[in-house]
Amino acid sequence: MSQLPFPESFKLVFFGGAGDLVTRKLLPAMYQCHKNGLLVEAGHILCVDRQDLSEDAFLELADEKARHFIPAADWDEAVWAEFRKRLAYLRIDATQPEQYAPLKERLKKAPAAVTVFYLSTAPFLFATICAHLTRQGLNGPNSRVVLEKPLGHDLASSNAITADVDRYFHENQVYRIDHYLGKESVQNLMALRFGNALFEPLWRRMWIRDVQITIAEDVGIGTRAGFYDKAGALRDMVQNHLLQLLCFVAMEPPASLDSNAIRNEKLKVLESLVPFSEADVHEKTVRGQYRAGVSGGKPVPGYLEENDIPPGSHTETFVAIKAEIANWRWAGVPFYLFTGKRLPERLAEIVIHFHDVPHPIFPLPSKSGSCAPAKLVIRLQPDEFIRLYLYAKQPGDSMELQPVSLDLNFAEQFKVRRTEGGYERLLLDAIRGNQALFVRQDEQEQAWRWVEPILNTWAADPKGPEPYAAGTWGPAASLHLLERDGIGWHEGN
Ligand code: BG6
Numbered sequence: 170m171s172q173l174p175f176p177e178s179f180k181l182v183f184f185g186g187a188g189d190l191v192t193r194k195l196l197p198a199m200y201q202c203h204k205n206g207l208l209v210e211a212g213h214i215l216c217v218d219r220q221d222l223s224e225d226a227f228l229e230l231a232d233e234k235a236r237h238f239i240p241a242a243d244w245d246e247a248v249w250a251e252f253r254k255r256l257a258y259l260r261i262d263a264t265q266p267e268q269y270a271p272l273k274e275r276l277k278k279a280p281a282a283v284t285v286f287y288l289s290t291a292p293f294l295f296a297t298i299c300a301h302l303t304r305q306g307l308n309g310p311n312s313r314v315v316l317e318k319p320l321g322h323d324l325a326s327s328n329a330i331t332a333d334v335d336r337y338f339h340e341n342q343v344y345r346i347d348h349y350l351g352k353e354s355v356q357n358l359m360a361l362r363f364g365n366a367l368f369e370p371l372w373r374r375m376w377i378r379d380v381q382i383t384i385a386e387d388v389g390i391g392t393r394a395g396f397y398d399k400a401g402a403l404r405d406m407v408q409n410h411l412l413q414l415l416c417f418v419a420m421e422p423p424a425s426l427d428s429n430a431i432r433n434e435k436l437k438v439l440e441s442l443v444p445f446s447e448a449d450v451h452e453k454t455v456r457g458q459y460r461a462g463v464s465g466g467k468p469v470p471g472y473l474e475e476n477d478i479p480p481g482s483h484t485e486t487f488v489a490i491k492a493e494i495a496n497w498r499w500a501g502v503p504f505y506l507f508t509g510k511r512l513p514e515r516l517a518e519i520v521i522h523f524h525d526v527p528h529p530i531f532p533l534p535s536k537s538g539s540c541a542p543a544k545l546v547i548r549l550q551p552d553e554f555i556r557l558y559l560y561a562k563q564p565g566d567s568m569e570l571q572p573v574s575l576d577l578n579f580a581e582q583f584k585v586r587r588t589e590g591g592y593e594r595l596l597l598d599a600i601r602g603n604q605a606l607f608v609r610q611d612e613q614e615q616a617w618r619w620v621e622p623i624l625n626t627w628a629a630d631p632k633g634p635e636p637y638a639a640g641t642w643g644p645a646a647s648l649h650l651l652e653r654d655g656i657g658w659h660e661g662n
Pocket of ligand 1: 517
């Protein structure tokens with residue numbers, strides 16, 4: 170993760186370049202990089218898509234989305250106008266070999282030191298695109314390919330994608346993106362763990378009681394019914410984002426910031442996850458599906474009433490899992506993973522609960538009635554902070570305790586506006602050639618191997634997901650998952 174030098178010139182080619190992800194997230198992310206002076210002058214972005222758009226029409230589309238999705242505080246008309254000069258559009262049907270000729274012409278006319286092909290397309294196109302790029306001589310030692318999720322539907326389909334891409338691009342040219350790894354707080358977790366000696370002796374089963382990792386979303390599935398109904402929350406969020414966060418919490422200190430040093434340690438965590446039997450799936454997982462409810466003060470439809478969702482769909486929009494890691498550091502420590510759509514708020518955080526004192530001598534806080542243990546909260550979004558909760562004596566003549574927090578608020582500490590998306594850092598890293606924050610093939614495979622028994626058991630269970638009202642924290646059964654271990658859900662700060 171140490172900073173490699175930025176190349177003197179680059180070309181970034183977005184396949185699916187007029188699509189939602191590119192116009193809503195990736196171009197705004199590149200704009201932020203440009204605005205912060207992080208791009209070299211000779212850096213160009215070519216958006217390739219099969220939509221029949223003139224360059225002007227594309228720029229209008231990019232403009233419209235940018236105005237909508239770039240936060241007002243970051244929007245600068247003049248800077249955007251400058252950034253726009255980096256953009257170009259090319260209509261290509263990626264399945265048609267002869268249509269790659271104009272792409273080749275554009276790329277060869279002014280060759281760049283590095284060319285990054287970002288495939289923001291359906292995965293069934295990955296092999297075709299990689300094959301055509303290679304045949305056109307566009308796959309050289311300084312070419313890279315970024316693969317956007319979903320990378321498969323299960324282990325077999327993920328391996329098939331790997332094998333297809335592998336025929337043309339070497340693993341060191343392949344960048345499997347998980348945008349959660351680009352979020353500052355995830356890198357800060359590394360800094361906290363491996364840049365300070367303080368936590369290391371505590372970071373283990375003797376001192377940590379449980380870990381709760383939550384990615385809650387208030388939104389529903391929006392216009393993505395086609396994709397979402399085939400995927401569900403387990404494939405969409407757990408197989409990738411949540412397991413990656415778990416890896417950063419649980420990994421051993423890497424020997425260096427080298428890409429493979431980090432990814433080797435993450436792989437070991439994935440390999441140590443206790444596999445689920447069918448009985449474990451019933452006991453340690455909860456899946457839910459939202460029903461009509463209230464979100465942001467407005468009534469919202471249930472999942473089954475969303476456009477294009479097949480009647481009676483069993484796709485889960487909520488998942489809770491109790492995972493365990495079988496190694497010396499973590500044996501017996503539950504890792505609770507939660508994610509869902511149409512929950513009360515948008516929130517991503519990691520909460521580490523430390524064990525309670527072995528012998529309490531102070532009166533318990535009168536309000537809570539119980540002595541909750543110390544905890545470390547790493548908040549990823551919407552705000553970013555690391556907060557350590559400890560007990561202090563209440564002012565006055567009693568010896569009653571009260572939780573207080575030691576706070577590291579990044580926005581206040583660093584006095585810079587921080588963007589929370591995650592794509593900025595990852596796009597820059599792909600251009601620089603730094604794979605540390607990208608998922609390696611064996612990690613990808615191992616994550617699928619772990620979730621597959623859950624997928625299979627759920628698919629064979631006619632009961633389907635448990636309902637929860639939109640705007641609530643998911644099915645009650647997810648709370649029981651913790652409560653029966655004598656653990657409470659971490660609430661509020
Ligand atoms: C994506 C999922 O990977 O992550 C979406 O496909 C989800 O369903 C999104 O909404 C959440 O990302 P973020 O950064 O907004 O928390």
